[in-house]
Amino acid sequence: MTIDINALRNKQRILIGGNHGLEKISKLISQVLESTGKSFHFLENGIPVPASSAVVFLKGGNELIDGSPLFHQFQPHILVLFKVSKKTPEGYDSFESYVGEVEKLANTLPKAGTFIFNQSDNVSLMIGKNDREDVKAIEFSALEGKKTNSGYLLTYKNDPFEVITDNENFLDHAAAAKALLNRIGVSDDQFYAVLKTLAHA
Secondary structure (H helix, E strand, C coil): CCCCHHHHCCCEEEEEECCCCHHHHHHHHHHHHHHHCCCEEECECCECCCCCCCEEEEECCCCEECCEEHHHHHCCCEEEECCCCCCCCCCCCCHHHHHHHHHHHHHCCCCCCEEEEECCCHHHHHHHCCCCCCCEEEEECCCCCEECCCEEEEEECCEEEEEECCCCCHHHHHHHHHHHHHHCCCCHHHHHHHHHHCCCC
16 A cells, blocks of 8 residues: 555544554544544545545554555654554564654654653653654553453443453553544543443454
8 A cells, every 4th residue: 555645635644553452442443433423534455535534544554665664654643652562564674673663753743743652561652752842742551440251340420331342451442542532632521422332342
């Protein structure tokens, strides 16, 4: 896949980066945005971006195109980095060279851009703690919740509810999704209202 950045110039571009948790975090983001009626689109090979989509997401983008990561073509306004696990994506010389490209991406975020990172992941924290002029840095950590036999018990505004899931990282993935969604105008009330309706996460 290659990216025609000219077709995305007037859209808010958000990268869900790293190499862990991409699918789960993206699914949660989609579920919340669909419920709020916000126009969005996840880039997929061969599927055109609807003109009505104000926000465009790219998952990962780690694949190399002519020796350079696809995510550089995307030129995101917002980068969400959940976890960079010690697994070198195909085509990179080393894990360190991959991390270097992710850091380069963070360093090229535009003025008024945002870097949302996981304070529990060493690589994300290392990259996120670097000061970048005119780029807002937002840390997140796992939501508070208790493990149950079938998922997690969460409480919002003194109202406990259970999310049914076999995803052991749900509290972390949900925190990443919430941090991003808050940044683009989704309230905590809207976010938790969707969590309460999830049949399975």
